[in-house]
Amino acid sequence: MVDALLALVATLGALVATGLLISRANKDRLLYLIAWTFTQVGLSLALLCMTVGFLAGFNGVLFRVAELGAALIGPIWLALGMIELIARYVQVRFAGWLFAISYTVVATVILVLDPLKGELSKKLPKPGSTYDALPLLLIDGAHVVAVLALAACTGVTAWLASKRDQEAAELLIPVALVALAGVLVVSGTRGFLPAPLAVIALGGAAGLVWYGAMRTIPVYEDEEGYEGYEGYEGYEGRDEYGDGYRDEPATGYEEQGYAGARHEPVSAPTPPAQDPRRGELRFPAPVPAAPIDDFRFRDNPAGPTAVDGVGSAAGAAGIGAAGIGGALVPEQARPAGAPQAGLSRLADACGQITVYTLLDGREDAFDRLATDLVKAALAAEPDTVIFACHEVVGAPTQRIFYQLFRDEAAFAAHRQQPHLQRFLAESRTHVLATNVIELRLGPAKVPLPAPEFPGR
Incomplete structure (x- = not known):
């Protein structure tokens, strides 16, 4: 019951953060915000499925949706948003979008169609005990790519900030927060943490992504846009x-x-x-x-x-x-x-x-x-x-x-x-x-x- 209450609170928080980020992404139309919106949606769906599973018991649909949202879409699109925010070369950003879209499509088909093994209950299923080798390999690949991309973007931003690059210095804290969110997502979906800690990790990741995204957006006195410049x-x-x-x-x-x-x-x-x-x-x-x-x-x-x-x-x-x-x-x-x-x-x-x-x-x-x-x-x-x-x-x-x-x-x-x-x-x-x-x-x-x- 404790697991279900924690999951419910985390789900409500993630849904609120997702709604706010969707609103801001729709207003500003920035590509990195759009990518992080996919991450937020994936984490919210995963937490919602965990809440239902803890209350009524997990089944194949709940497990697959949770894995797709938190273990696959969450880290991949989080890393893509970071690349879109940090990379200054169009070739790097284009390669990031091409990889994220193609990998997500292929892995989603396999994770949805691959048969499950073992019996599911009200306990949080472990991917290693439920999926076969190929889905686990795709999940591991998503995690490795996400961690490497987040670490590289954070390192580059810190290096540029040390060179007195004003833009990098302003982005350093938001980038570090989003990178920490990536670590929490990977930790919460590997199956190594007990259920309460996994739920807290995913809920905390959703909050960090939202807060980091808000810190990267310029703040203007007039949020409705500038008007009346006589020049x-x-x-x-x-x-x-x-x-x-x-x-x-x-x-x-x-x-x-x-x-x-x-x-x-x-x-x-x-x-x-x-x-x-x-x-x-x-x-x-x-x-x-x-x-x-x-x-x-x-x-x-x-x-x-x-x-x-x-x-x-x-x-x-x-x-x-x-x-x-x-x-x-x-x-x-x-x-x-x-x-x-x-x-x-x-x-x-x-x-x-x-x-x-x-x-x-x-x-x-x-x-x-x-x-x-x-x-x-x-x-x-x-x-x-x-x-x-x-x-x-x-x-x-x-x-x-x-x-x-x-x-x-x-x-x-x-x-x-x-x-x-x-x-x-x-x-x-x-x-x-x-x-x-x-x-x-x-x-x-x-x-x-x-x-x-x-x-x-």
């Missing part, structure tokens, strides 16, 4: 970029193979009213300028080009030059009377503004990726005229990319660049939402004279 009134995103820049959170780039993106647009928080520079653009903190190597002089012996948007004098002024890769040079570096090369080609110029809303605390990590992207564009994209990343004064989680290309061909070539694809894949964990605005060049000072347009 972006009238901007509407377009999804014509074709390479992952979408008017949706970066939790699901369709081209990168992700699903479950949140579809409600989220604007930036309203900045403080006392900030007189609200909505102004500025560049992130400068990084040391790269040594001037020969690729900057190949097409232009007069001097280096500017517009990398990060560390140059031109970039610090906003848009201070009109060329990348040696096609054009800043006015101060161009000798008097030198021809303004490439101006005739700007008549077909096109551009794009991409507004990123970052997750709280991910600004530095995103800025590092943006710096690498702009440097790569400087070295490899001669027809990208301007490529700059801005911060927004009064909105620390906003980043704005301004890009100007000589023509549609240069724009298309930019979309195929490997450094852009790498940026899209690695920055998705830092981005809450994006907004894209397509541009056509009109009368402008860039700072060289703009081409003639009808009506001027």
